[in-house]
Amino acid sequence: MKKLLIADRDHNERIGIQWLVSSYSLPFDKIFLVENIEDLVVTLENELPEYVIIELDMIPSNQWARIKKLVQRYSKQIIVTTTERTFERAVQAVEIQASNLLVKPHSPEFIRKTLYKCLHDQTSVAKEYNPSKATFSNMVSYQSLFIEEAPKGKPYQLCILQMENKYSILLLRHFLQEYEFSIRPVILPLTDIVVCVFEDENPQIRQELNLLLLNWNERYEEPLAIVLHSLSDESLSLRQMYIQARHALELTFYKGYRQIISIDEEWKWGRVEPFLSPTEQRDWIEMLHNNNHEQMKTWMYQEFLNIHEPYPEPGLIRTRLTSILAQIRRFMKTYGLDQDLYEKHYHQVFETILYSPVLHRIVQEILLFIYQLLEGVIRHQESSKMDVIERGIQYVETHFRDKTLSLQKVAEFVERSPAYYSHLLVKKHGLSLSQLITNSRVKEAKKLLLETQLNIQEIAAESGFANGNYFSRIFKEQTGMTPSDFRKQGYQNNRIH
Known part of the structure; x- marks a missing residue:
């Protein structure tokens, strides 16, 4: 479990770095925020965070020796920040054996690259694991994925990699062909994904894939998701594992990309009513006619951005979104907005609902379209008063x-x-x-x-x-x-x- 401690007196700095970590889906399991020395000491001793970002200016001179000793004892990667571009701060960074010294104000991109490097340096230890290089490619092929065969009697580990832009699959294929795995898997590219099958001799497969994802993110802007089938069940054939992993790939609709999704237990889709109820239809008509921006935003966020497991099948959510769009369509016709740019934007939103790979983007597009329509209604009402x-x-x-x-x-x-x-x-x-x-x-x-x-x-x-x-x-x-x-x-x- 990777733990990150962010120690800074500035609330905005702490929250900003936490948001950055979440935004880029950096693989930290827990993040701790502290604003003073007392909380810093308690968190270091109780939580043992491997990664620490600490503001040097918050440490009094009479506490320096103590804090330095604690941080070095418990943490593997240390990043220090300061507002003072002085030789003294540079010396402290060297003393505490920091990976990097960041002078405020620092850019989000620089923090991102620094964290990637720390994770890369730590995770690369997994490269030392390198048992037998014996190939098993003759036992795994495309036939294994698409034709049901009896289990081979030994478990495999299978993962699926997919870019958000599925049409750039050649870039992913090229990357995987050049990438240095500790134990090279059988790589099976398909039209929109790449399947990798590992022989079950690497207990550090998760670390291996974390490192791969970090390398990808350093080189490319295109978001990548990885689904790891980690169910320990020797009775499963490779085809069954592939079907389950491919099924789980749809979770990117809710979770987004730039992360690893593990299948560690059997799961099924949840249920949701795909169409608005009569009451919900009336609510939407009322919200639209009352020009209630905030109420519609709150409704959309609660309905679609607070979904928890078991997640409904994405197709049901898309249907429910089109049911909302139908109410918006009625509203457009009422005010004569079903033409010109509004009509074009309406069709773009409809396409987004059908094909956009990530739910939160669909929600934002619908809300932006609603706001544009409401402004159009105001202009329409004003123009109706003209000669x-x-x-x-x-x-x-x-x-x-x-x-x-x-x-x-x-x-x-x-x-x-x-x-x-x-x-x-x-x-x-x-x-x-x-x-x-x-x-x-x-x-x-x-x-x-x-x-x-x-x-x-x-x-x-x-x-x-x-x-x-x-x-x-x-x-x-x-x-x-x-x-x-x-x-x-x-x-x-x-x-x-």
């Missing part, structure tokens, strides 16, 4: 690039009949909707002609015109010159000024 003619004009100025933009679309948006809206527009501004659309498109075209190097066809498309010839004709009618002449004149005026 109906100006709302239509605003719609045209936003959607003039749409080649199918028409009086019918604008009238539907402002909830008036096409004839009536056209009458109001002509009466107030003296121009038809088609003239308004053309004016907006020509205005955009002028801007693109002067500020970009796009050709005439590209500008026509960007401005909402059906084709380049039609654009050139309309542009000349509006401005008295061709698009090319307008661009040249603009360049000349810029040179004069």
Whole structure:
């Protein structure tokens, strides 16, 4: 069991390092936080932490000899921190035999690398274990994974490695082929995972995999998860072990990557109702219509980020999330937000629910989408108070690039009949909707002609015109010159000024 002690007078420093350790899934089983000398002494003597991060500035000079002796007695890896960039602090770091001296403020990345190095140095002792190199690859093959065979009469250890980005499997294969195992396993790459089978002669398999994961994290940013099948049951065939380990790989949906997941007992998926109940549906409708950010956030966190073992099958959770999205969809339609960017974002969230490998990211994406919708509702409610003619004009100025933009679309948006809206527009501004659309498109075209190097066809498309010839004709009618002449004149005026 790996224990880490963080001793610092600054509460934020202690919590920050603890968060960093958790964020990067560093393999510490217990973390102790202390803020004074008394707690430091008690924790050192009672818990015997192997790894210590200690602030030198918190140790009074009359306590230095005592603390140094205790830390050196109980700890294998020591990191010291200080705000004083002095020779005296450097000497103390040497005296206490620290692995590293960190001068505050230190970056999270530097702390991460320092901890990785300490873990690597300590775990590498496992490399000394190196019994017989005899191969057993002739007994293990792809056939062992996919065809049921009788157990070989001796237990194996099997693990599955998977990257969060399953399409980068070649990188993982290359890494494992070059990696120096104390006892090399049989490596069986598949399309989305790599299976490693070890002969049961290495009692330090967990340390071996910890070291492998540390090496991976030092070299690559891509998250990696390892499932270790450690059930001691000689009656299991390799195929049965593979199926159980592959099944357990789905726990990354809840636990995330950058860690080792052990199967040390038989387990089954828990249960959860995949659809919202009528009461929950009403609650969601009420929360959405009341614009209650915090209540929805609390509901989502309690429902999905506080799930404990036995975990429900991930497919049930995804179904439950789509049930929530259905309520959000009804809300969108109520306020006319089922179009344009909102509609696109809705489909992106739906894809995230179906395929994102980690639950907490799905929850965050749904909440961000909800917040965007609620802001859209506020804008929609404000715009509904505007003059109906100006709302239509605003719609045209936003959607003039749409080649199918028409009086019918604008009238539907402002909830008036096409004839009536056209009458109001002509009466107030003296121009038809088609003239308004053309004016907006020509205005955009002028801007693109002067500020970009796009050709005439590209500008026509960007401005909402059906084709380049039609654009050139309309542009000349509006401005008295061709698009090319307008661009040249603009360049000349810029040179004069």
